[in-house]
Amino acid sequence: MDLRQIDLNLMVAFEALMEFGSVSEAARHLGMSQPAMSSNLARLRLLFGDDLFVRSGRVMLPTRRATALQIPISQALAQLRVAINPPALFEASTSRRVFNISGGDYAAMVILPHLAAYVAREAPCVDLRFRFVERGAIPEWLDTGRLDLALGVFPNPPKRLALKPLFEENFVCLARRDHPALQDGMTLAAFTAMPHLLVTERGDATGAVDEALGKRGLTRRIALTVPHALVLPSILPRSDMVATIGTRAANLFAPSTALAIHQVPLAMHPWRMSMMWSRQQASDVGLRWLRDILSQIGKAA
Known part of the structure; x- marks a missing residue:
């Protein structure tokens, strides 16, 4: 041609x-x-x-x-x-730019409140559009400019995209405070015997916990899957289920609800919350400003 x-x-x-x-x-x-x-x-x-x-x-x-x-x-x-197009000038205090960001439930709970507060204070006319995008579609959305930046766990990002970890996270267990099976704490026997609630955006019934249990020849019963962690404070106090979630999210729920945090009774690898963007936007001053803010939030989280 x-x-x-x-x-x-x-x-x-x-x-x-x-x-x-x-x-x-x-x-x-x-x-x-x-x-x-x-x-x-x-x-x-x-x-x-x-x-x-x-x-x-x-x-x-x-x-x-x-x-x-x-x-x-x-x-x-x-x-x-x-x-x-030459790089546009960006002055945070006067800019009226709109940033399109993708992320899941966890990023919305742990990162977005800090980001929204910072932007409202330092860039009052800048608008944020935060949305969920299927993980497999994120690279294409970044390539085409429909997204400026993505927050999440990206184990194998395409080389054409840039990735920067924001912080590491560990798992803990969350269950109602008066749970009869946990009077002596969260033992491995109690953990595997209890019904589990799994937060999964994909709708599947397996997670990192199942991989760790499988290495010991153990399994668990997933009694309920939900797409959003925000429903946990409504469900767990009324059930005998336990949820295994990130420490930062659990710390948001436990103080103001009838929930208690327990250590996971088996070895679990930490996971990284990262931000990902297109390398083609490396010279964008506004996006660099946004990434710097998120880096600061990650260090303080």
Whole structure:
């Protein structure tokens, strides 16, 4: 394929079609008419020799060819935008910038309150958009600029993304204070005999605890899975279940509820809360400011 014959605007149109799955929505996003976007789609199909998008009900779904093209095209456009747009000046006290951040329940409880307080004090016109994004989709969202930064546990990040640990976290057990099985403390026998509550965004019924138990030839019963840790203070005081969660989250719950913290009665490796971002944004002064704040919060956490 001869690059001289490619209209760069078609790649921008492709990016919008992938994001919105609709000709009309993509056209609205780019400020063009629907017929013009339909013409762009026809030209894209001719260029790549593939339908690229097929209608399914009210949305257009990408073909395998379009899915394979998405990341390379998004990365190329992102690099081009960085190259032709000089780094914008950023003054925290007057900026009206919006930062898009992803994170799970844990980051929302442990990090977000400190971040929101700092931004409100030092950058009163800066807005934060915090949302949950599936872990597998985060690299693509960072590549395309839909996310500025992601918070979470990222064991094998793509090399094109930068990663910085914020702090290490350990597991503890959380159960109601008057639990009859814990009069003598949390023993391994009591731990494996009790019903467990597992916080899991993926909806599965296994976690780090099960891996540690498996090394000893032991198992546990997962009586309940929930997607959010914030429901623990409502559920645990009314049940015999135990939850194994991060120390910082447990310390938030225990003082103001009828819950007690116990040490996990088996060896557990600590885990790292990290922030991840696109290396293409390394020169962005505003994002550097945001990362510096999060680093400070991580050190103090």
